[in-house]
Amino acid sequence: MMMIVAALLVLAFLYVGMRPAAVVPGRLQAAAEMCYDFIYNMAVDTIGVEGKAFFPFVFTLFFFILAGNYLGLLPFSFAFTSHIAVTLALALMVFCLSIIVSLKVQGAKFFAHFMPAGAPKALAPLLIPIEILSFLSRPVSLSIRLFANMVAGHVMFDMFAAFTIMLAGLGFFGDIIAVGPVVINVALMALELLVGALQAYVFAILTCIYLREAVAH
């Protein structure tokens, strides 16, 4: 359900924002256009000219994750990006897409990347397994990074909120000290806003980097 809300929010942002379709944009339209430009530049600057084809995918990925991260900050809500199953599915999707694009663009040359150019052939038995392992670890690192960041943020919220409740049970002085964790939670909320955007950005930029490697000849 939260995924539907996230998808609807992203769509509403673009549809409502772009409804005036004015040459001189209003605030919401300017925001929508800035988001478009931001992701478009990221995709084209990182991937290259071929990035235009992947731009809708990167845009969807970034805003789906961003909306998921931010929705998780609302009370009574939950962040679907804090579920390893979801982040792993997203990471595997990116991983599979990059392999498919690599095989389509580079063909059998794709496998040559597992032996770094210029390295002595004697080291091949050592280097090739390391490269394969490093390649296979991409979806793992991609998914765990997002999952761990989101979980860590929410665990910290939970911990400090629990401190407040526990301290409030200690009487008058406890009530006074209990303000501390609330203040920290407010600061953590600001931090989580930053982390939410940053993790969505990291996921999207790494996707772009993997796709650049895939389309590079």
Added chain:
Amino acid sequence: MARAVMYNNIRRAKSFLASSALALPLMAMAAPGARAEGMPQLDFGNPYVIGQVIWGAGIFLVLYLLLSRSALPKVEKVLSLRRQTIETDLGIAHKAKTRADEAVADLHAARRKALADAQANVDKVVEEARLAAARQTEEMNARLAAEISDAETRIAQARTQALASVREISTNTAETLINQLSGIAAPADFVTAKVGSAAAARGL
């Protein structure tokens, strides 16, 4: 004006808070598992985990299709329209500037030409005036020279006449003086000879 904007913003904030207050219980109902204990996302035996992945994939696919087929082309259309408008306007501005530059160049050329023509006219008029003045001066000089020459001729004639009459006048005057002083009429030949010798002594 500023107060009206402030009230408008406050009204907006109130409606946002009211809609948020309504949305929160709905969201709570939408995510009943959000209150689970421990780390439910690591409970891979839970059938919701697979369901979440499948739903996630479906929603992502639909979102991707809607964005790539409808929403993003809309943004691109507006952006390209803006780019096109800016380029067209810039083109028009460049053309106008080129035309203005050409007009300024024409103006400068016309001004230079007019200046040169005016200078040539001034030079011509000055030259003509100078020539006319010179001609006039020459004519005047000639006329004056002729008049001077005539006057000198007349003066010379008058002088000659006057000089011719001097001896006669002197003779008459001398005869009259002698006659009145002495009462004797002096002989005319004597007086004429004396006057003649005196005039000759004075170069007359």
